[in-house]
Amino acid sequence: MSVPETPIPPPEERDLERLLDGAIGAFAIPVEGEWQREAMAYLRNVAEAAHFVMAYDLHDEAEPAPVYRP
Numbered sequence: 001m002s003v004p005e006t007p008i009p010p011p012e013e014r015d016l017e018r019l020l021d022g023a024i025g026a027f028a029i030p031v032e033g034e035w036q037r038e039a040m041a042y043l044r045n046v047a048e049a050a051h052f053v054m055a056y057d058l059h060d061e062a063e064p065a066p067v068y069r070p
Helices: 013-026 033-054
Strands: none
Touching (some): 013 033
8 A cells, every 4th residue: 555645534424424314315214313313423433443544654565466267
């Protein structure tokens, strides 16, 4: 992985809310208030963990390469 020109910005709350609302609508999930708050907290934690991982530069030699077998 090469060094990005600008660091990856952390996820914004409104973007996470739109993502959750889109998933709820796409799968027609019946939503209760408490469930939505818990799902939003979980989504926020996952997004923050993903941001932490993606912000770390592994350098090109640390990336796995595809393995071709005859």
